[in-house]
Amino acid sequence: MKYQITLLKSSLTQTGGLEKYTWQIAQRFCQKNLPVTLLTTGASHPPFISDYLNIVSFPIDYRLSVLNLLQFNRCCAQYIKKHPTPIIFGLDRNQFQTHIRAGNGVHAAYLNYRAQEEGVYKKLSFFFNPLHQMTLQLEKKAFEHPELQILFTNSHLVKQEVLSHYDIAPEKIQVVHNGVEWTALEPHFQSWHQKKQTILQELKLPSSCYHFLFIGNNYRRKGLSKLLQALSLIDNQSFHLSVIGKEYHLADFEQQVSELNLESKVTFFGPRNDTYQFYQYADSLVIPSFYDPFANVTVEALAMGLFVVSSARNGGSEILSPTNGTVIESLEDISSFAQALHTALSHPKTEKSAVAIRESVKSFDFSHQLDRMVELILDPV
Incomplete structure (x- = not known):
């Protein structure tokens, strides 16, 4: 046949x-x-x-x-x-x-x-x-x-x-x-605004600051260490980072957080099956991968209305535009990384911005x- x-x-x-x-x-x-x-x-x-x-x-x-x-x-x-x-x-x-x-x-x-x-x-x-x-x-x-x-x-x-x-x-x-499961994510997206504060309370996270999100297993190769260094350069900004994923050497990253005086600004949640609720309260997703053919979380986050900060070594960065994300010019230049985070901080998630970002990836259903x-x-x- x-x-x-x-x-x-x-x-x-x-x-x-x-x-x-x-x-x-x-x-x-x-x-x-x-x-x-x-x-x-x-x-x-x-x-x-x-x-x-x-x-x-x-x-x-x-x-x-x-x-x-x-x-x-x-x-x-x-x-x-x-x-x-x-x-x-x-x-x-x-x-x-x-x-x-x-x-x-x-x-x-x-x-x-x-x-x-x-x-x-x-x-x-x-x-x-x-x-x-x-x-x-x-x-x-x-x-x-x-x-x-x-x-x-x-x-x-x-x-x-x-x-x-x-x-x-x-x-x-x-x-x-x-x-991306664009349609399947719609109920979670539609309810993000009304559920945000409840989720933050349940997770014991600050309710009135900018929320960065990191999702990935094997933190080293996903660039978490570089992200923590870049965050330590941000002054006079209220922010918090939630870290999701599996890591065998978690103690090393917890020590780095302590050395950078970020204890009150970083929470490790480990592997989770309910990532959608983290998308619901977060303002932006950061993907500082050293190599990712196309990180699925890129388009998932966009479909949930999040601004995305990505390294150029993530193939998913190709679908970003100035309205829905920004690309880190150099992972080796921490000041460049910090500048990308400042760009994200100027794009907090609002009902209007979230809808526009979600619509930008409708064709990627x-x-x-x-x-x-x-x-x-x-x-x-």
Whole structure:
């Protein structure tokens, strides 16, 4: 059958953004009555049922990540050889696909950024790390494969990184920015103003100051240390920072807060499943990432009416404009970072500004972005 589709995504046992995206795109194809075979290493209960969906789960569960990566690639290659389809859409790390969504960015670029931030010894360690080396090999084979038809990137930042690291025709690359559940967030957005004070009271936060918000796991790579330094340069401004996310070395950041005399202005909340209520009371979201292909929180925050401060190394910064956000010129220049925060302080969230910011990302509705990708996949076939 001409429109048979094979999807590749290793583990689907988690509930993260990439897992959700995989299920959503599988459902889109099934809704078009197109047979979909999903190759994975484990799938929790599918969020939908369809006669057009066939899940093939390979029993792979090694302790070493590199072995899981290697074996999944082998299993997929063997299956595809026996069951070829005209569309092989990869959302993971595999050596061959006709279509790829590089949602995690370019691993070669990621390692370069890490080396810049963590020093020469860390860079040397990458050469002896089998997981990094295998990922780089698969990435090169996939991106430079002659049968690759479309490589989807979620930002122009990632597109340029692909072109700088690999030999691929630019016309094969399509940029489709990450989408947001724009409609699903509407009830939370509509009630933010009336719930703000109640939430602040429940969380024991100050009620009459400017509220910055930081969301991200692994605070170092997400740039929290730089943010704290920049905040320490702000004088004569009443503000508070809420920090959301998982961090194994939390004590190090708590000590930095103490050393910078920010104890009364920073609260660590750890991982949370109710981030929407933090969006409801916050004025702005700060995303000082050292590398983010496209941080989903960028468009989520905008859809909740928040002004966004982002590093240029976050692909999501591409959708910012002077009315809904600002880009930090340099993470290395803390005074430049502080200036971006001052810009945010001049944009407190009001009912009027929140509506305007939310409307600025209406076109990034998740369904619209997903449909665009599906159309680009099916149209050339």
